[in-house]
Amino acid sequence: MTETLFTHINQLVTPSPGRQHGAAMRDLTTIPDAAMLVSEGVIRWVGPRPGAPASTREHDLGGVAVVPGIVDPHTHAVWAGDRLADFEARVQGVPYEEILALGGGIRSSMRATGAASVDDLVALARPRLQALRASGATTIEVKSGYGLDFDAEVRMLRAVRALQSELTLVPTLLIHVPPTENRAEYVRGVCHDLIPRVAREGLAAAVDVFTEREAFTVEESRAILQAAKAHGLSAKLHADQFHAIGGTELACELGALSVDHLEASGPVQVAALAASSTVATILPGVTLHLGLPAAPGRDLIDSGAAVAVGTDLNPGSSPMFSAQLALALAVRLNRLTPAEALTACTVNAAAALGLDDRGALMPGQRADFLALHRPDWRDLPYTLGANPVRDVWVGGQLVSIPGVSR
Ligand code: NIG
Ligand code: FE
Numbered sequence: 001m002t003e004t005l006f007t008h009i010n011q012l013v014t015p016s017p018g019r020q021h022g023a024a025m026r027d028l029t030t031i032p033d034a035a036m037l038v039s040e041g042v043i044r045w046v047g048p049r050p051g052a053p054a055s056t057r058e059h060d061l062g063g064v065a066v067v068p069g070i071v072d073p074h075t076h077a078v079w080a081g082d083r084l085a086d087f088e089a090r091v092q093g094v095p096y097e098e099i100l101a102l103g104g105g106i107r108s109s110m111r112a113t114g115a116a117s118v119d120d121l122v123a124l125a126r127p128r129l130q131a132l133r134a135s136g137a138t139t140i141e142v143k144s145g146y147g148l149d150f151d152a153e154v155r156m157l158r159a160v161r162a163l164q165s166e167l168t169l170v171p172t173l174l175i176h177v178p179p180t181e182n183r184a185e186y187v188r189g190v191c192h193d194l195i196p197r198v199a200r201e202g203l204a205a206a207v208d209v210f211t212e213r214e215a216f217t218v219e220e221s222r223a224i225l226q227a228a229k230a231h232g233l234s235a236k237l238h239a240d241q242f243h244a245i246g247g248t249e250l251a252c253e254l255g256a257l258s259v260d261h262l263e264a265s266g267p268v269q270v271a272a273l274a275a276s277s278t279v280a281t282i283l284p285g286v287t288l289h290l291g292l293p294a295a296p297g298r299d300l301i302d303s304g305a306a307v308a309v310g311t312d313l314n315p316g317s318s319p320m321f322s323a324q325l326a327l328a329l330a331v332r333l334n335r336l337t338p339a340e341a342l343t344a345c346t347v348n349a350a351a352a353l354g355l356d357d358r359g360a361l362m363p364g365q366r367a368d369f370l371a372l373h374r375p376d377w378r379d380l381p382y383t384l385g386a387n388p389v390r391d392v393w394v395g396g397q398l399v400s401i402p403g404v405s406r
Pocket of ligand 1: 076106314
């Protein structure tokens, strides 16, 4: 059995495994002068260097801080075309929702993506995902949702599958915006054709719905997510991005893995999440890029909810190619403490994907970890606009040195 003892870790910092709620999100374990034993991609031992078990192979990490790999629980990294004209219009005052209502925005990405082949989509998504990984993301969720029709949705998911040999990806079927005509027929087709097909072919782990005035109603979302559950797929929602129309309450009622966005959530939605096991995933890139109010991260944690953070990497609302930047912005925009932000981006983000085998540097967890450039882990939430991550390890293997993708 090949095992490696990682040594010369100035500080090993980790949350506890599994979903952490409220004040427990601040409970990190910090081990100075640490070592970590890894074999077969799994952590076997962590502790102070002087007590480390003997190992035939040692790897000196050079006296820096080590933290768990980031889990990015929310991306739309597969798209074709661009939204540069939307961006220019928006910064001059045209609202995102108005661009969408006029047939642009998400619908323009759907036209370009619907016309692309699987190979085109793979080539477009690869460098985006490599950028996320170089920023520290060791597991990345990727949604479909820009398919003009069901075949295009499936092509997006096939592109994600093709990239799974290179990166650790979790695919989600996103039911994003309804067609302008025959909406009821479309929802029936999603429930009776698309979801069964995706489940049969094992193309997604979960189904997500955009519950919003310009997208799906609560009742349509409920029907879609019940079909998902009937086919063994987990439920997720995009909700309360612009208007709190009941998506968060539906997520809690259905026991969804997560409800994401929450920029328009108020005390009722915060209370519903605090009383549930659904993870509240916040997306500071959207606040920055669209100028929306920040999701109530501080209130959610103070009320006892489990908060995760994602990039929401997509061309329209969050062109954010760094998971570390999402973590750093959650501290500034959503008022998480640095410790809470680390938990939000690791074990809680994993829980938002239904995973409890990663996100903590503890025996039995996957050996997904980051060696920073500096000896103090707080460089991770502190740094803006440069990459504090020196190297990225997935399953105990070095996969990315920022600036060098391989
Ligand atoms: O998570 N809000 C809906 N969906 C995406 C945006 C997609 C887009 O603008 O292309 C989001 O923000
Ligand atoms: Fe999204």
